[in-house]
Amino acid sequence: MLSLCAAFLLAALPLPQSIVAFKPDWVALTLIYWTLTAPPAFGLLSALLIGLVLDTLTGALLGQHALGLLLLVYVCSRFRLRLRAFPVVQSTMVVAALLAANEFLLLWIDGIAGRTVPIGERWLPIASGTLLWLLVWSTFDRGREHAPARL
Amino acid sequence: MGSLGVRFLLLAVAACTLMVVDHRTSRLQPVREALSFVVYPVQMLVDAPPRAWRWARTSLAERRALLAENERLKREQLHASAKLLRLEALEAENRRLRELLDSTERLADRVLVAEILAVDMDPYRQRFNVNRGRLDGVYVGQALLDANGIVGQIVNVAPMTSEAVLITDADHAVPVIVTRNGLRTIAVGTGDSGRLRLPYLTNSSDIEVGDLLLSSGLGGVFPAGYPVGRVIEVRRRPGQSFADVIAEPAAALDRQREVLLVWTGDEELPGLAGGGRGAADDAEPRGAETDGGAPAVDAATTDADAPAPAADADASAPTRLADAGGAP
Numbered sequence: 107m108l109s110l111c112a113a114f115l116l117a118a119l120p121l122p123q124s125i126v127a128f129k130p131d132w133v134a135l136t137l138i139y140w141t142l143t144a145p146p147a148f149g150l151l152s153a154l155l156i157g158l159v160l161d162t163l164t165g166a167l168l169g170q171h172a173l174g175l176l177l178l179v180y181v182c183s184r185f186r187l188r189l190r191a192f193p194v195v196q197s198t199m200v201v202a203a204l205l206a207a208n209e210f211l212l213l214w215i216d217g218i219a220g221r222t223v224p225i226g227e228r229w230l231p232i233a234s235g236t237l238l239w240l241l242v243w244s245t246f247d248r249g250r251e252h253a254p255a256r257l
Numbered sequence: 258m259g260s261l262g263v264r265f266l267l268l269a270v271a272a273c274t275l276m277v278v279d280h281r282t283s284r285l286q287p288v289r290e291a292l293s294f295v296v297y298p299v300q301m302l303v304d305a306p307p308r309a310w311r312w313a314r315t316s317l318a319e320r321r322a323l324l325a326e327n328e329r330l331k332r333e334q335l336h337a338s339a340k341l342l343r344l345e346a347l348e349a350e351n352r353r354l355r356e357l358l359d360s361t362e363r364l365a366d367r368v369l370v371a372e373i374l375a376v377d378m379d380p381y382r383q384r385f386n387v388n389r390g391r392l393d394g395v396y397v398g399q400a401l402l403d404a405n406g407i408v409g410q411i412v413n414v415a416p417m418t419s420e421a422v423l424i425t426d427a428d429h430a431v432p433v434i435v436t437r438n439g440l441r442t443i444a445v446g447t448g449d450s451g452r453l454r455l456p457y458l459t460n461s462s463d464i465e466v467g468d469l470l471l472s473s474g475l476g477g478v479f480p481a482g483y484p485v486g487r488v489i490e491v492r493r494r495p496g497q498s499f500a501d502v503i504a505e506p507a508a509a510l511d512r513q514r515e516v517l518l519v520w521t522g523d524e525e526l527p528g529l530a531g532g533g534r535g536a537a538d539d540a541e542p543r544g545a546e547t548d549g550g551a552p553a554v555d556a557a558t559t560d561a562d563a564p565a566p567a568a569d570a571d572a573s574a575p576t577r578l579a580d581a582g583g584a585p
Contacts, residue, residue: 118303
């Protein structure tokens with residue numbers, strides 16, 4: 107829960123113009139992480155609510171981020187055991203795909219709603235998010251290998 | 258795992274429904290407001306460090322620096338009040354001339370200073386939050402100015418904060434008038450806070466680099482006569498029927514910290530057209546002029562003198578606009 111608050115703060119934190127395009131989707135990453143490691147932490151309903159709060163924060167359409175996070179949490183909890191068993195590289199690839207799907211969904215909704223958004227820089231948050239995931243997962247994974255995985 | 262899929266589908270449909278309703282209607286305003294109470298602490302917390310830093314800087318400033326600043330401000334104040342004196346004389350003259358022409362007086366706009374919250378929103382859109390909300394009387398569509406010109410308008414109002422869009426947002430357009438020749442057009446945002454586009458000018462239209470653009474007030478959102486930008490690039494391509502015209506916003510869009518919320522009193526415009534000065538208008542009908550409405554009501558905020566006459570749809574306006582609107 108605390109990490110989620112931190113993620114919201116990070117999402118709202120103003121960054122210098124030069125690196126703002128690299129800002130990863132903190133909330134999405136946090137949700138993926140907790141869904142994979144502690145499954146009862148976030149259900150689908152809480153994903154929806156968190157998404158709505160994020161929508162209000164970013165001034166998006168209500169439900170836009172909610173739908174993206176719903177998709178992330180659904181996929182993660184559906185294939186949780188498989189994803190957890192993946193080696194670091196493979197799980198990073200899956201997370202990259204998930205982030206890309208999320209970003210694509212947001213872009214798509216923006217397009218349907220008729221909002222003009224630049225497309226060129228959209229892959230940067232995916233790249234930075236994936237990199238971040240690689241760091242976090244490889245760090246925390248080492249500790250967990252010794253502990254038995256919860257089923 | 259089947260129930261998980263069903264639940265996902267249900268919630269996804271719910272999210273889609275929300276989006277459609279939010280996009281088509283404004284019925285979700287209460288929901289947004291309720292959520293804004295959750296978001297408010299986040300915004301305040303993120304805004305706290307810059308705020309604390311500014312506070313520390315002003316309260317720990319050296320005495321000498323403060324004295325110097327005080328001196329400078331006094332001098333500026335002297336200059337400004339001297340200018341204001343002249344402006345008052347001009348204003349009186351303007352009023353007299355307008356009375357001769359039987360046109361309406363420009364109303365004094367009411368303004369309120371609002372601070373921009375240092376909160377990052379969607380990085381792909383030019384939006385920001387200000388620390389004034391419905392409790393301060395802010396309404397959707399309200400214009401935002403800074404010392405140099407028009408900044409943007411309010412798109413969403415919460416009780417304590419509100420969300421504004423810059424004039425350079427890719428979805429934003431503001432009706433403008435060229436001071437040099439009275440040419441009316443529309444300035445469209447580009448998504449880059451240093452550039453505006455004027456896409457509806459043909460190759461033959463009279464526009465030059467350096468032309469000052471003022472708000473024309475035609476859209477009914479922005480008060481007329483405030484600077485919007487200055488043309489920095491004109492490219493005419495023979496193959497195309499429209500010229501590429503780029504302007505630079507007059508307001509310091511990505512630098513300022515404080516903005517002014519403006520109440521123009523135009524909301525009362527339709528009902529009160531010709532109300533106050535009806536007798537004179539009736540005596541000599543002049544259909545072309547639209548009435549500026551009643552004077553704005555003052556309520557505990559500062560008063561800014563409007564720099565230009567309300568000359569919305571008036572073809573003879575440009576010269577007067579140029580005189581009063583701070584043109585070069």
